[in-house]
Amino acid sequence: MSNSVSTSDPVAPSVSGQTPTGTAEHTLRITEVFYSLQGEARTVGLPTVFVRLTGCPLRCLYCDTEYAFSGGESFAVDDVVAQVAGYSPRYVTVTGGEPLAQKACLPLLARLCDAGYEVSLETSGAISVVGVDERVVTVLDLKTPASGEVARNDYDNIPLLKQHDQVKFVICDRADYEWARFKLDEYQLASRVSDILFSPSHGQLSGRDLAEWILADNLPVRLQLQLHKLLWNDAPGH
């Protein structure tokens, strides 16, 4: 779930140098914390702090964050909140990997909301969103057939979505587009959430083709082109 345009910020705190500590309920395995421009979703282009949690139970064929599958360092929730505060952000995005695969993601989200940030969560849709703080904007991926992980979608999450949440489809081909269009109708997504995002899978489907399909069908969705790939061609660290 790469979604950011990173900037080098010499004063930005790093996960390195913090003290690994605590238990599973209070600690998080973190791949990176960084300050960047939001690359996707409703807040695209806005300066944002990203907390990328380590690990994901899925293996989408187009995954661009395989480096977050393993490794990372363990930190207390308190330490992560302190690192985020060092950037004085308005927007904070918790991403992965699959952040909800770690128990301490839920208290982290609540603590970030308590601190007054506008907090979003990027999730694969494969793990229940029960317990996610109501103030969090959830950006829920629905995995299409060409992702290779369509069987992992937990459709019980859909009735739990709030009006301010967003649903995202990464679309690889025309069959994926038709599948996504069917899901729009099946779950009445346009009336359920604030934004529905259709994103062409990088290198598999052109944004222009997807744009033309959306226009032809007059779909109530937002075409999303990933800013970090347009600007940095998905270079490591961005």
Ligand code: SF4
């Ligand atoms: S959900 Fe899929 S795209 Fe996202 S990190 Fe996991 S494998 Fe990669």
